[in-house]
Amino acid sequence: MTTAATIPVSLGSRSYRILIGHGLLRALGDHCAELPLTRRAVIVTNPAVNRLYGRAVSASLRRAGCHTSVVEVPGGERAKSLSQTARLYRAFLRHRMDRRSAVVALGGGVIGDLAGYAAATYLRGLPLIHVPTTLLAQVDSSVGGKVAVNLPEGKNLIGAFHQPSLVVADIGTLRSLPSRELRAGLAEVVKYGMIADPELFTYIEANLDAILRAEEEPLAFLVARSCTIKAKVVEQDEREEGMRAILNFGHTVGHALEAASRYRRLLHGEAISIGMVVATRLSVMRGLCGGDDLHRLRSLLVRMGLPTSTDHSDKTLINTIGYDKKVKNNIIYFVLTKGIGHVTVTAISDVRQLTAALADAGGPA
Ligand SMILES: NC(=O)c1ccc[n+]([C@@H]2O[C@H](COP(=O)([O-])OP(=O)(O)OC[C@H]3O[C@@H](n4cnc5c(N)ncnc54)[C@H](O)[C@@H]3O)[C@@H](O)[C@H]2O)c1
Ligand SMILES: [Zn+2]
Numbered sequence: 001m002t003t004a005a006t007i008p009v010s011l012g013s014r015s016y017r018i019l020i021g022h023g024l025l026r027a028l029g030d031h032c033a034e035l036p037l038t039r040r041a042v043i044v045t046n047p048a049v050n051r052l053y054g055r056a057v058s059a060s061l062r063r064a065g066c067h068t069s070v071v072e073v074p075g076g077e078r079a080k081s082l083s084q085t086a087r088l089y090r091a092f093l094r095h096r097m098d099r100r101s102a103v104v105a106l107g108g109g110v111i112g113d114l115a116g117y118a119a120a121t122y123l124r125g126l127p128l129i130h131v132p133t134t135l136l137a138q139v140d141s142s143v144g145g146k147v148a149v150n151l152p153e154g155k156n157l158i159g160a161f162h163q164p165s166l167v168v169a170d171i172g173t174l175r176s177l178p179s180r181e182l183r184a185g186l187a188e189v190v191k192y193g194m195i196a197d198p199e200l201f202t203y204i205e206a207n208l209d210a211i212l213r214a215e216e217e218p219l220a221f222l223v224a225r226s227c228t229i230k231a232k233v234v235e236q237d238e239r240e241e242g243m244r245a246i247l248n249f250g251h252t253v254g255h256a257l258e259a260a261s262r263y264r265r266l267l268h269g270e271a272i273s274i275g276m277v278v279a280t281r282l283s284v285m286r287g288l289c290g291g292d293d294l295h296r297l298r299s300l301l302v303r304m305g306l307p308t309s310t311d312h313s314d315k316t317l318i319n320t321i322g323y324d325k326k327v328k329n330n331i332i333y334f335v336l337t338k339g340i341g342h343v344t345v346t347a348i349s350d351v352r353q354l355t356a357a358l359a360d361a362g363g364p365a
Pocket of ligand 1: 046048049052075076077080107108109110111113133134135136137140141142143144145146147148156173174175176177178181268
């Protein structure tokens with residue numbers, strides 16, 4: 001068991017640590033014992049993740065004297081529902097959870113969002129411990145305190161800000177992750193390079209083969225660097241009132257693509273990959289960065305096996321963007337790049353440029 005990095009997230013009384021390393025699942029109980037919690041916990045997970053890691057996590061909590069039970073929810077985005085939330089509330093009740101009993105979210109972003117939302121609302125808030133097992137959850141969804149479930153009408157419509165008490169990212173769990181999920185998570189890591197960290201971007205370019213083989217050292221480096229960036233942004237803007245918007249680089253078009261494909265064809269990271277290419281193309285058109293930045297971004301994403309173009313029409317996408325949360329008074333606020341590692345939030349009122357950037361994204365890359 002090694003902790004490769006500990007990243008503090010400083011939010012006053014809501015501060016917490018992100019532990020990143022190998023074999024950390026077995027030490028979870030000890031880390032929980034350091035928190036002001038009662039000895040009672042519910043682990044929320046899904047059947048696939050439970051089979052792989054459920055036993056290690058419950059054994060570790062039990063060894064630390066914690067009375068633990070496991071609740072499984074079905075796999076897939078559909079689990080982020082109000083009906084699954086109600087099932088969790090009843091499990092918390094059966095397990096006699098009080099306001100210092102922990103909810104342990106063991107799984108990817110779906111589990112983190114669902115268990116997190118239930119934790120945020122049951123008894124007006126229970127302590128939450130994220131144990132993310134996908135790359136996306138380790139670099140993104142487990143950090144920052146956003147939790148949510150979906151309505152049939154749209155994603156993440158019911159949610160809260162609820163910071164975890166601890167995040168334990170065991171890099172070893174990424175070994176069992178399907179390659180497509182790993183690659184999709186990498187899109188978010190590339191995003192951190194694009195918005196804040198040119199060295200991270202160069203590191204990914206230089207070490208991509210080892211990263212795609214899921215080698216621990218480079219993955220631990222990527223997770224630590226990504227969490228450091230996200231933590232800094234969240235510390236400055238916990239409730240997304242301003243600069244946290246930069247985390248949405250590639251997401252305006254990405255969300256539209258996910259909605260247009262009804263969340264079926266594209267994984268989130270795959271949609272973000274295309275979205276980042278469109279945002280960078282728009283940045284080139286507006287003279288904010290050079291064509292070489294676009295070339296580097298696109299080459300890296302292609303090497304990762306991620307899509308960089310779409311066959312959805314620009315009209316469909318622009319209509320869908322119209323419903324996005326980032327549109328205010330008919331002006332689309334777009335996160336654009338001023339070169340790898342630097343972003344700017346720009347108001348786009350002339351939709352023609354966006355149409356052109358999207359049209360260029362059509363067809364093969
Ligand atoms: N709260 C936030 O800030 C935030 C940020 C980004 C995304 N999200 C949410 O995250 C969700 C997507 O998360 P995701 O990409 O992690 O998908 P996911 O949770 O659906 O997990 C992907 C798949 O991998 C499987 N899996 C998980 N860990 C595994 C492992 N170690 N080995 C083998 N299989 C494993 C899961 O069972 C699932 O089938 C979306 O609902 C999105 O809205 C939230
Ligand atoms: Zn994202």
